[in-house]
Amino acid sequence: MTGRRRLVVVALVVLAWVGSASAVVTADIYGPGSTSVPIAVMPLKSGDAGSSPAGTRFATVLGRDLELSGYFDALDPRTFPERPETMALTAETTDFAAWSATGAQNIVKGTISESGGRVVLEARMFDVPSRAEITAAGRRYEGSAKDVPRMAHRMADAILEYLTGERGPFDSSILFTSTRGGPLKDVYQFTFDGDAPIRLTTERAIVVAPRWHPSGDEALFVSYREHVPRLFRLAIGPRAVRSAVEGKVSILNGAWSPDGSKLLVARDVGGNTDIYLVDSAGKPLRQLTNHWGIDVSPTWAPDGRRFAFCSSRGGSPQIYVMNIDGSGVRRVSYHGSYNTSPSWAPRGDRIAYTTRENGFQIVVTGADGTGGRYVTRQGTNEDPSWAPDGRYLVYSGRRGAKRALVMTDREGRMQHELTAGRGDDTSPAWSPWRD
Amino acid sequence: MRRLGVVGVTVVLCLVAVLGAGCKKKSPSPLDGSLDGSGEGLGEGGLGGRGSMARAQQGLPPEEDGILKDVHFGYDATDLDGEGQRIADANIDWLRANQKAKVELEGHCDERGTIEYNLGLGSRRASALKEYLMTNGITADRIVTISYGKELPLCHEPSEQCFERNRRVHFVVLGQ
Numbered sequence: 001m002t003g004r005r006r007l008v009v010v011a012l013v014v015l016a017w018v019g020s021a022s023a024v025v026t027a028d029i030y031g032p033g034s035t036s037v038p039i040a041v042m043p044l045k046s047g048d049a050g051s052s053p054a055g056t057r058f059a060t061v062l063g064r065d066l067e068l069s070g071y072f073d074a075l076d077p078r079t080f081p082e083r084p085e086t087m088a089l090t091a092e093t094t095d096f097a098a099w100s101a102t103g104a105q106n107i108v109k110g111t112i113s114e115s116g117g118r119v120v121l122e123a124r125m126f127d128v129p130s131r132a133e134i135t136a137a138g139r140r141y142e143g144s145a146k147d148v149p150r151m152a153h154r155m156a157d158a159i160l161e162y163l164t165g166e167r168g169p170f171d172s173s174i175l176f177t178s179t180r181g182g183p184l185k186d187v188y189q190f191t192f193d194g195d196a197p198i199r200l201t202t203e204r205a206i207v208v209a210p211r212w213h214p215s216g217d218e219a220l221f222v223s224y225r226e227h228v229p230r231l232f233r234l235a236i237g238p239r240a241v242r243s244a245v246e247g248k249v250s251i252l253n254g255a256w257s258p259d260g261s262k263l264l265v266a267r268d269v270g271g272n273t274d275i276y277l278v279d280s281a282g283k284p285l286r287q288l289t290n291h292w293g294i295d296v297s298p299t300w301a302p303d304g305r306r307f308a309f310c311s312s313r314g315g316s317p318q319i320y321v322m323n324i325d326g327s328g329v330r331r332v333s334y335h336g337s338y339n340t341s342p343s344w345a346p347r348g349d350r351i352a353y354t355t356r357e358n359g360f361q362i363v364v365t366g367a368d369g370t371g372g373r374y375v376t377r378q379g380t381n382e383d384p385s386w387a388p389d390g391r392y393l394v395y396s397g398r399r400g401a402k403r404a405l406v407m408t409d410r411e412g413r414m415q416h417e418l419t420a421g422r423g424d425d426t427s428p429a430w431s432p433w434r435d
Numbered sequence: 436m437r438r439l440g441v442v443g444v445t446v447v448l449c450l451v452a453v454l455g456a457g458c459k460k461k462s463p464s465p466l467d468g469s470l471d472g473s474g475e476g477l478g479e480g481g482l483g484g485r486g487s488m489a490r491a492q493q494g495l496p497p498e499e500d501g502i503l504k505d506v507h508f509g510y511d512a513t514d515l516d517g518e519g520q521r522i523a524d525a526n527i528d529w530l531r532a533n534q535k536a537k538v539e540l541e542g543h544c545d546e547r548g549t550i551e552y553n554l555g556l557g558s559r560r561a562s563a564l565k566e567y568l569m570t571n572g573i574t575a576d577r578i579v580t581i582s583y584g585k586e587l588p589l590c591h592e593p594s595e596q597c598f599e600r601n602r603r604v605h606f607v608v609l610g611q
Contacts, residue, residue: 184491185586204492206586208550224488228581229554252554266551271562271580273555294555310552316511317552338511340549354549382549427550 036073039066040102042109043077043084044121050085054119054148055112061149062108062123065156065170065192068407070414071163075104082109089124096131104128108155112148119145123155125162137162149193150434157389157433169387172431174394175200175210175219176405180423187221187234190405190419190428197419200234201241209253212431214260219429220244222253231265246282254278255298255307264288264298264307275309277324288326299344299351301367308332308342308351308367319353321367332369339363343393345386350410352384352393362395364410375412385430394418394428486607487541487587497587503529503538503606506564507599510545513559515567523564526606527571539607540564542582545598546591550584557582564604579609 041063044055063074081098087109088094099107110123125137137159141151153170160168170192177185181199185207188197201207206224213220219234231244231251245251250268257263262285263278274295277286289295293313300307301321306328308321319333319342333339338356344367345351352364352375362384365372375384380398387393390410397406399417403424407416419425487497499505503526506519515523530536542557561580568578590597 183494206488206491206583208554208584208586227488252558253551266555268555268558268582271558271565273558294552294559296555297549297551312552312555338548340552356548360547360549380547 037071037105038075038103039063039072039106039108040075040077040080040099040104041066042080042082042087042107044110044112044123045084045087045089046112046114048085050083052112052114054114054145055084058112058121058123058148058152058155059108061152061192061194062156064194065153065168066159068170068192068416068418069156069160069168070409070416071160072106075102087111091126091131091133094126094131096126096128099128106134108159114145117145119143119148121148121151125159134162149191153192166391167389167433169389169392169430169433171434172388173434174385174405174418174428174430175212175221176396176419176425176428177207177210177221178419178423178425180421180425185426187219188425189236200236200239209427211253211255211429213256214258214432216431216434220254220256220263222251229268231263244282245278245284252296253298255300257300258302258304264300264309266296266298266309275307275322286326288322288324297341299342301344302346302348308344310340310342310353319351321351330369332365332367333363333372334365334369335363335372341383343384343386345390345410346388347390350390352386352410354382354384354395362393362408362412364393364412373412375408375410376415377412381406383427385428387430388433394430396424396426396428485609486539486581487543487583487605491587497589498605499589499600501606502608505603505605508560508602508604510598510602511548511556512602513556513563515563520567523567524571527568527573530568530573530577535610537577537579537609538568539579539581539609540568541587541605541607542580542584543587543589543601543603543605544585545601546585546588546593547598548585550586553584554582554586555584557584560602560604 041059043051043059046052046055066072067074079102105128107126108123112119112121121141123139125134127134139155156170157168174190176188178188179185187201187210188199190197203223203225208222210219210221221232222229223232228250231254232241233244234241252266254263254265261280265276265278266273267276274289275298276284277288278284291313293311295311297310298307306321306323308319310317311320316337317340318331319339320329320331322329335355336357339353341354343352350364351367355361355363359380360382362375362381363372364375382396384393384395392409394405394407396403403426404420405418405425405428407418504522506522540561542561544553544556565578565580588601590600
C-alpha cells in the first residue's frame with residue numbers, strides 16, 4: 001500500500017422528484033439485530049459483458065458490510081430475477097413485482113467501467129415496496145481498481161447514514177495483536193475487504209497495546225524487543241518502526257491525543273505505574289497521576305481535555321476520569337470490583353470498559369458514570385475499542401479455544417465474529433475513518 | 436515467518452551460554468555489577484537470556500521453579516503470604532551463599548483480567564520481591580525486575596490450579 005489514491009465521490013442528485021422515495025424502509029427499525037431488512041446487492045454491470053471480478057467484488061464487500069451492520073440481511077444472488085447482463089438501470093425499467101417475490105425490500109445495482117487500472121462506478125439503491133429509486137443513497141466513485149473494496153465500504157457507510165442518520169463505520173480498519181503467525185504476538189491490520197489480516201510487525205518479542213495515530217497512517221505499540229516494554233511508532237506504509245518516547249523508560253501503553261500533538265503513556269518506575277503526558281517527539285511534559293496504585297490504560301476524550309484510565313487506587317481496579325492538567329479525578333465505573341481497559345467513545349458521550357462479571361464482560365456507560373449497560377453477558381470478553389461512528393465496538397472474545405475479534409453495537413444487540421483461524425486475536429484498536 | 440533452523444538455534448544457545456558465563460562485553464550490564472540507576476522498574480538493565488521471553492523466542496515453554504523456586508500470590512495480590520515468604524527466604528539463603536549470582540525477578544499473572552492491567556500487576560509483584568530481598572540483605576545491584584503480565588503463562592487451562600501456578604514471581608539466575 002503506497003500513498004493515498006484520491007477517491008472521487010459524487011452523490012447522484014436527481015432533481016426530478018417523480019418516482020423518488022423519501023423513506024428507505026417500510027419496516028420499523030429499532031437497532032441493529034432487532035429487525036433485518038432483506039436487501040439484494042447485485043454484482044455491478046460491466047460494459048456489455050455482464051459482471052466482472054471488480055463488479056462482483058463490490059457487491060460481495062457491500063453485502064457483507066450491510067450484514068455486519070446488523071440492519072440488513074443480504075439475499076443470495078442466485079435468487080435474483082435480474083442478471084448483470086440484463087440489468088435494469090432505472091426504476092421505470094425494473095420489474096419490482098419479480099423482485100418482491102424474492103422478499104427483497106431494497107436493491108442495490110449499478111455499473112462499473114474499467115480501463116487501465118482505473119474504474120468509474122455508479123451504484124443506485126431502490127425501494128421495492130414503493131417501486132422507486134432512493135436517489136439520495138446513490139453514489140458515483142472514480143479511482144484505482146484497487147480501491148473498489150473501499151468504494152463498497154463508503155457505499156455501505158452512506159446507506160447506513162441514509163437509513164439511520166448515522167454514518168457507518170466500514171471505511172476503516174482495526175489493529176490487533178495475534179499469534180496467528182507464530183507463538184509470540186505481532187501487530188496485524190484487519191480491514192473489511194474480506195482479505196486475510198495484514199501482518200505489520202515481526203518483533204519476535206512480546207507485543208501489546210496497538211493504538212492508532214489520528215491520521216490513520218501510523219500505529220503505536222509496546223514491544224519488548226529491547227527486553228523491557230517500550231513504546232514504538234510504526235509507519236504503516238513503509239513498515240518503519242521507531243521509538244516513541246525518548247530515553248530508556250518502561251512504558252506499558254500509550255495513546256495519541258485526538259489532534260496527534262501529544263501522547264498519554266503509562267510509565268513504570270520501580271514497580272509503580274503512573275500516567276504521564278508526553279509530546280509528539282517523545283519528551284515528557286507532565287506527570288498526571290502520582291499514586292502508589294497501578295494507573296494504566298489511558299484513553300483520551302475526543303475534546304482532548306480529559307482522559308479516562310484504570311487505577312487500583314481504591315484497592316481494586318476501577319475506571320477514573322481526569323482533566324488533562326491533572327485535576328478533577330473522579331470514578332466512573334460502578335459495576336463490581338474489577339473494571340479495566342477503558343475506551344472513550346468518539347462522540348464523547350460514552351465510555352466502554354471491561355468488567356469482571358460472570359467471566360469478563362464489556363460495559364458501556366455514560367462518560368459521567370451513569371447509565372451503564374452490559375454489551376456482552378457471558379464468556380470472556382475484553383478490551384473494547386469504539387468504531388469511528390460511535391455506534392459499533394470491537395472487542396476480543398474467547399470463542400472455543402481461541403480468542404477472536406467480535407463486533408458489537410453500543411446496545412449489545414448483535415455480536416459478529418470478524419476474525420477466525422489459527423491463534424488468538426487480542427487487543428483490537430479501531431481506526432478513524434479513512435478520509 | 437523465517438524459522439531459526441538448527442544453525443540458528445545453535446547460535447542462539449551459544450550466545451545464551453556466553454552471556455551466562457559473564458564474558459566481558461563493551462557496554463555495561465548488570466553482569467558487571469554496574470547498574471547505573473537509569474534502568475527503571477521493569478527490566479532494569481535488560482538481559483535475561485535464560486528468562487521466559489528468551490525461552491519463548493527459542494520456541495521453549497516458560498520454566499517453572501528453576502534453581503530458585505517460584506513465589507506465588509493470591510488473586511490480584513501483590514504482597515507475600517506466609518508460604519511466599521518461606522520460599523523467598525530459601526531463595527535468599529541461596530543468594531547469600533552464591534555471592535556472584537544475580538537474579539532477574541519476572542512478575543507474572545494468571546490469564547484472567549486484561550492485558551495492560553496485568554502488566555502493572557506483574558511489575559508490582561516483581562518489585563515486592565525485590566524489596567523483600569533488599570530488606571534481607573541482597574543488594575540492589577544484584578536484582579533486576581521485569582513484568583510479563585499474563586503474556587507468558589505456564590499453562591492455559593481455565594482452572595484454579597492453573598491460575599495459581601501462573602500468579603508468580605519467577606527467579607532467573609544470572610552471572611553465576
